Amino acid sequence: MNTTSDPLPDLIVGRRRHLVQHRIADGVRLLSVVSIVVAAVWFDLPAVLGLIVVTIGLMIPRLCRLAGPFDAAFCITILIAAWSGIAGLYRAISWWDLAVHFVTAGSSAAVLYLIMARTSITPTATKQAFPARSVIVLTTALGMTAAVFWEFLEWAGNRYITDRIHVGYNDTLSDLAVGGLGAVIAGVALARWSTRAPANTKSTNSDNPKHDTDHYSDQRKDHHETH
Secondary structure (H helix, E strand, O other), X not given: OOOOOOHHHHHHOOOHHHHHHHHHHHHHHHHHHHHHHHHHHHOOHHHXXXXXXXXXXXXXXXXXXXXXXXXXXXXXXXXHHHHHHHHOHHHHOOOHHHXXXXXXXXXXXXXHHHHHHHOOOOOOOOOOOOOHHHHXXXXXXXXXXXXXXXXXXXXXXXXXXXXXXXXXHHHHHHHHHHHHHHHHHHHHHHHHHHOOOOOOOOOOOOOOXXXXXXXXXXXXXXXXXXX
């Protein structure tokens, strides 16, 4: 049986083809837990607290059942960002801070948008027309918000925890600039994916409540529909 599928829900509700990415993401989550133990033994309290916060955050895409590629990308970039600070990479490599802010803001913006769509806070193409430009604008706004929140955490960490966290006017503005750019690119990527099918097309699968299941389950129905 041939059905017309809507690309954006395919991002929101995972499929069996994303199983590898989910395993990668779960592996990163496990590595994050191990990192807490490592930090407790070889590093200091700020490193431990930071990794605890990161580990909690990495559970969000899994709890929201986002698609594997976004789950894995978010987990990898956030854990790299955390360890970059602990290992001193931001100070050792001049461009590393900007690169990390670029990818983390982009991945965070995409995940935040998909969570909002997953929880029906924002519309999807299966429910009502949502222009691609709206996806880009909203994703960019979410990314900028995440970037500002990140800078606030850096300031709080520098003020109340350790002065090893570098803050400054130029540093903050440059981080926000590259973070915003990453969010724009993430928005364009989501918009391109969501417009691969007509905006007013409704998926017969999306109308089936059985279709909205955990993406770790066996989706035999999807297999039959492709034949």
